[in-house]
Amino acid sequence: METLLFSKTFRCIVFFGWMMIAVMSCPSEMKCKRYSLDTSKSLRVTCSGGLHGKFQTGTRRQVHVITLCRWPNSTFDPTIIEHRFPELRNLTLQDSEVTRLKAFSSDLKQLQVLNMSGLRLNWIADSTFSELKKLRVLDLRNNSLSQLEQSALESPPALQKVYLSGNPWDCSSDLTWLVDEGGNSSVVRRVVDRDKMICNNETYPKKPVLPIMGMLKTLQAECPTAPPTNCTCHMNYVAPNPDGVTLQPFTTINCSYRGLIDLPDKLPSVTTTLLVKGNQISxxxxxxxxxxYRNVMDMFLDDNHIRSIEALEGTDWLLKFRVLSLRSNQLTEVPTYALDNALQRNRNAAIVHLGNNPWICDCFFTPSFQDFIIKYRKLVKDIDDVRCSSVHGDENSLTQIQALSRSAVCSEPSEYLIQPLDLLNAILASLIVLVIGKLIYDYWSFKKTGKLPWLVAKMP
Structure with missing residues (x-):
């Protein structure tokens, strides 16, 4: 009985001794919130406001779990932990305004779990965790990280689980490694909550990271960046598909001013806008x-050598396009009836540019073309630049077609020139007068002499 009583008393003394040691590790004005001694004789310590006290040499090696709250500095330097607790296995930093981590050294040889969630970390260096050889779990959720290089997660050899959700990710191409299923697939599998990562930039707000990264990766792989096209590719935004589940990318391929003679042979499958301004395309x-070109809706063909758009007449493309810009080409006329028919059925059409072309102004083409551009003035955004071609001595030279009068293009001929049609009309009129005159003469002759006209007398 006495032995049992002595044993319990000794254990209580040891327990309170550990408690006092734990308290000494916190600042005097802010005591530890929680402390305990588990059955494996490892000490769990939670401190608030910093870690300034000292542990005895034999005690430091028994501390395996530390939680630090309300850290007083914006930068967390792990050396304050490394030198004191070389056997540390679990470190948590929470409820703090920490924005930056300094690199961990190899002194923390036993560290397996590192929880840095709920801080304000905005940048992680490639070497921050590289020396933590036994690190298995890394929690970086709910911070301010917008980018993270895959190399930051490659170095810890034992790393198995990484948590990254809850950060404002800037969904640029720097995160495409998250969908790489090739050489770094083991690194990708470490990010166990990657399907919960959300974009927070203006281009793809509140969109899931993985689909966006998949689209960007496909766009990079298919972009015609090699000579002679030398194009650049950019995904402007994404929108929900009609199914409400998948996303539809809207991308711009810029091949302007590349000296191209023909349109590019290959485009990314997700191309919606193609810029080929300032080339020699015909x-x-x-x-x-x-x-x-199946999904291309916006075509910007300004400053090229296009003389005709008859190839588009009756095509499906005219029924679905959104933008068709043909400024500063060599167009003299277009099939207005075909365009009118297509635009009546096309609900997507938003912009048509036809300005700065050498439009022919005559009585055969201009009236129907004028009716067309006036009818669709809300689509023909540059209607003021749709003008007659520059012809020396022509009074309609460079005149706005919308302002032309019909008489200006279908004017009466000069009084000094006799047109073939007018000559034919004069002959027909003369013949009519002769026939009527002959009829009157024959009637008068019959009344006076009683003789029938010679032609009538000869008829059987």
């Missing part, structure tokens, strides 16, 4: 027969 046939 044919639009790829829009009709090239499957790579």
């Amino acid at each position: 044919s639009l046939k790829p829009l009709v027969n090239n499957p790579h």
Whole structure:
């Protein structure tokens, strides 16, 4: 009985001794909130406001779990932990305004779990965790991270689980490694909550990271960046598909001012806008027969050598396009009836540019073309620049077609010139007068002499 009583008394003394040691590790004005001694004789310590006290040499090696709250500095330097607790296995830093971590050294040889969630970390260096050889779990949720290089997660050899959700990710191409299933697939599998990561930039607000990264990776792989096209590719935004589940990317491929003679043979499958301004393109046939142009809705073909758009007449592309810009080409006329028919059925059409072309102004083309651009003035955004071609001595030279009067393009001929049609009209009128005159003469002759006209007398 006495032995049992002595044993319990001794254990209580040891327990309170550990408590006093734990309290000494916190600042005097802010005591530890929690402390305990588990059956494995490892000490769990939770401190608030900093860690300034000292542990005895034999005690430091028994501390395996530490939780630090309300850290007083914006930068957390692990050396304050490394030198004191070399056997530390679990470190948590929470409820603090920490924005930056200094690199951990190899002194923390036993550290397996590192919880840095709920802080304000905005940047992680490639070498921050590289020396933590036994690190298995890394929690970086709910911080202010916008980018993270895959190399920051490659170095810890034992790393198994990484948590990254709850950060305002800037969904640029720097995060495409998250969908890489090739050489770094083991690194990708470490991010166990990657399907919960959300974009927070203006381009893809509140969109899931993985689908966006998949689209960007596909766009990079298919972008015609090699000569002679030398194009650049950019995903402007994404929108929900009609199914409400998947996302539809809207991308711009810029191949302007590249000296191209023809439209690019290949485009990314997700291309919606193509810029090919300032080239020497003359044919639009790829829009009709090239499957790579199936999803292209916006075509900017300004400053090229296009003379005709008849290749587009009756095509499906005219029924679905959104923007067609043909400024500063060599167009003299277009099939207005075909365009009118297509625009009546096309609910997507938003912009048509036709200005700065050498439009022919005559009585055959201009009236119907004028009716067309006035009818669709809300679509023809540059209607003021749609003018007659520059012709020396022509009174309609460079005149706005919308302002032309019909008499200006279908004017009466000069009084000094006799047109073939007018000559034919004069002959027909003369013949009519002669026939009527002959009829009157024959009637008068019959009344006076009683003789029938010679032609009538000869008829059987």
